[in-house]
Structure formats: C-alpha cells, structure tokens
Amino acid sequence: MTQLEIPVVDISRDPLTVGREIDETLRTVGFFQIVEHGVDPDVMDRCWKLTRAFFDLPDADKLEIERQTGSSYGYFPIATESLAQSLGGMGAGDLKESLNALASPALRHTPVDDVERELFTPPRWPSALPGLKGAWGAYGREMNVLAERLMSIFALGLGLDATFFADKIDQAPQALRAINYPEQAAPPADGQLRAGAHTDYGTLTILRQEMGRGGLEVHDSRTDSWIPVPAVDGAFVINIGDLMAQWTNDRWTSTLHRVVNPDAGSTVSTRRQSMPFFHNANYSQLVECLPTCLGSGARYEPVLAGPHLSGKSRKSVVTA
Numbered sequence: 001m002t003q004l005e006i007p008v009v010d011i012s013r014d015p016l017t018v019g020r021e022i023d024e025t026l027r028t029v030g031f032f033q034i035v036e037h038g039v040d041p042d043v044m045d046r047c048w049k050l051t052r053a054f055f056d057l058p059d060a061d062k063l064e065i066e067r068q069t070g071s072s073y074g075y076f077p078i079a080t081e082s083l084a085q086s087l088g089g090m091g092a093g094d095l096k097e098s099l100n101a102l103a104s105p106a107l108r109h110t111p112v113d114d115v116e117r118e119l120f121t122p123p124r125w126p127s128a129l130p131g132l133k134g135a136w137g138a139y140g141r142e143m144n145v146l147a148e149r150l151m152s153i154f155a156l157g158l159g160l161d162a163t164f165f166a167d168k169i170d171q172a173p174q175a176l177r178a179i180n181y182p183e184q185a186a187p188p189a190d191g192q193l194r195a196g197a198h199t200d201y202g203t204l205t206i207l208r209q210e211m212g213r214g215g216l217e218v219h220d221s222r223t224d225s226w227i228p229v230p231a232v233d234g235a236f237v238i239n240i241g242d243l244m245a246q247w248t249n250d251r252w253t254s255t256l257h258r259v260v261n262p263d264a265g266s267t268v269s270t271r272r273q274s275m276p277f278f279h280n281a282n283y284s285q286l287v288e289c290l291p292t293c294l295g296s297g298a299r300y301e302p303v304l305a306g307p308h309l310s311g312k313s314r315k316s317v318v319t320a
C-alpha cells in the first residue's frame with residue numbers, strides 16, 4: 001500500500017477546483033498544507049517572534065496570566081493539558097506550555113449560558129510584553145479571514161453554495177493558541193509525548209509550525225502507521241475537527257494526530273514552536289448531516305456546536 005501523502009495545495013486557483021481537490025484529500029488523509037494563502041508575512045513574523053519572546057519570559061511573568069477557573073484561555077504551564085484525554089481515559093500531561101486567547105471578531109449577541117460566556121472571556125495579556133496583544137489581534141484577524149475563505153472552499157467541495165457556512169460561523173468562539181515544546185532535559189515518562197494522540201474538536205484548524213522542527217505526525221488508519229508532516233516554508237497545515245466530520249456524516253475524516261518527542265541527546269536545539277488557530281461554528285448552531293452528505297442515512301444525532309466543543313476541551317485538563 002502506498003504511503004499516505006499530505007498534499008500541498010495552492011488555494012489562489014479557482015475555488016471550485018480547489019474545493020474538489022480538498023474534498024478528495026479530506027475523504028482520506030484529513031490533512032493538507034496550503035500555500036498562496038495571502039496571509040501578510042509581516043503580520044505572521046511579528047506575531048511569531050513576540051510569541052517566542054513570551055515563552056522566554058520568566059515564569060512569574062507568564063503565570064500572571066495563567067488560565068483561571070471559568071475561562072478557556074490564558075497561559076497553560078507545562079504538562080497541565082493532555083490532549084489524549086479528550087478522547088476519554090487518562091493521559092500523562094503533554095510536554096508543552098501554551099498561550100491561548102479568544103480570537104473572534106466582536107460578539108454581536110449575548111451569550112446564552114455560562115458555558116458560552118466562558119468561551120468568550122476576554123484574553124489577558126502579560127504586562128511584561130506590551131506588543132503581544134496587538135500582534136495577536138492582527139494575526140487573529142488574518143486567521144479569521146483565511147478560515148472563512150476555507151469554509152467557503154469547503155462548501156464548494158461539498159456541493160453546497162459558497163456562502164453555505166457564512167451565517168453558521170460568524171459568531172463563533174474562535175481560538176488562537178501558541179505552543180512551546182521545550183528541549184527535554186529529563187527523559188519523558190512512559191507514554192508521555194509532546195502532544196498525545198487526539199483529534200481536533202471544531203470545524204478546521206490552521207497551524208503554523210516551525211521550519212525544520214518535526215514532531216507533528218498524522219495517523220494512517222489503513223496501515224496503522226504515523227506519517228510526519230514536513231514543514232513547508234510559508235505554508236499552513238490544515239485539518240478538520242470532529243464537528244466537521246459529523247457535519248459531513250464522516251465523508252470527511254477528523255484524523256488522529258500527535259506531536260512526538262525529539263531524539264534524546266540531540267546536538268542541535270530541539271525546541272519547537274507552533275501556532276494553531278482553532279475554528280468553530282456558532283455556539284448555538286445545530287450541526288446535523290449536511291444535505292449533500294446524507295448517503296444512506298445520518299450516522300449522528302444532531303449536536304449543538306458550542307457544548308460539543310466545551311465538553312471536549314474540559315476533558316483535556318490535567319487534574320493534579
């Protein structure tokens with residue numbers, strides 16, 4: 001059997017052509033990379049560098065914005081999250097620290113309950129790094145534009161009108177996260193990874209990963225093997241999450257992925273940074289099988305997008 005290929009797609013071409021190609025890819029691999037995406041390279045670079053500077057701050061400055069109970073965002077210290085736990089069971093804490101912030105455009109409605117309010121808590125920013133807020137704001141705006149464009153390409157690929165998703169994602173709790181995977185001075189515990197195997201939760205994820213620092217791997221269920229996702233200069237890695245898989249009635253796959261540990265004793269730096277933008281549907285959006293994906297019948301009960309998301313992210317918190 002041929003090894004699974006993660007394609008690199010130029011999305012500046014005709015959206016219907018791109019949509020059809022992506023439809024093929026998401027039926028099998030669930031992951032692809034995009035180039036010619038139009039995201040301002042200066043905005044990308046500034047955000048990336050300031051984010052690295054955040055992780056380089058003394059712990060006390062980072063802990064000033066540690067995630068509070070009742071908020072989904074803030075600074076998560078090393079090993080306080082286990083992505084593998086989101087699939088059930090218990091997992092060792094992931095060997096990473098992260099910074100998380102709401103990245104939605106201004107909400108035009110009042111949250112329907114405390115869980116939605118939690119997803120819309122305004123981010124806090126470190127006093128030691130005044131430029132970070134603006135840099136994340138600018139990058140978050142670029143991510144929203146790109147995600148909306150991808151959702152429109154997705155709609156075309158699914159045989160729907162290009163605007164099908166527009167009013168279903170315009171008030172959603174979008175989240176931007178930066179992850180720092182530090183060098184590993186001590187060997188990891190048994191089964192402990194940089195990020196345990198998981199699927200993402202929402203509609204789609206737009207990930208920037210560091211050049212030349214591997215670690216992200218995608219599961220090939222046909223051969224039960226793990227395929228590395230190579231870093232491509234200027235590209236974003238795109239994958240869909242569980243909500244989109246349900247929406248498409250499993251026509252598209254929410255693929256299992258993980259971030260593996262670097263080799264012990266490496267002579268070059270093994271520190272790695274990544275920035276995923278997690279795109280979601282509106283909190284109260286009912287997600288039920290799309291009209292073009294019904295096939296021989298709906299496999300899932302309809303779900304509300306917001307509670308589905310909150311349920312998953314709560315499971316990943318490591319309790320001491």
Ligand SMILES: O=C(O)CCC(=O)C(=O)O
Pocket residue numbers: 179195200207209215216257258259273274275276
């Ligand atoms: O750091 C990466 O490359 C991927 C991280 C990831 O899969 C996640 O945070 O959901």
Ligand SMILES: [Fe+2]
Pocket residue numbers: 198199200257
């Ligand atoms: Fe992920």
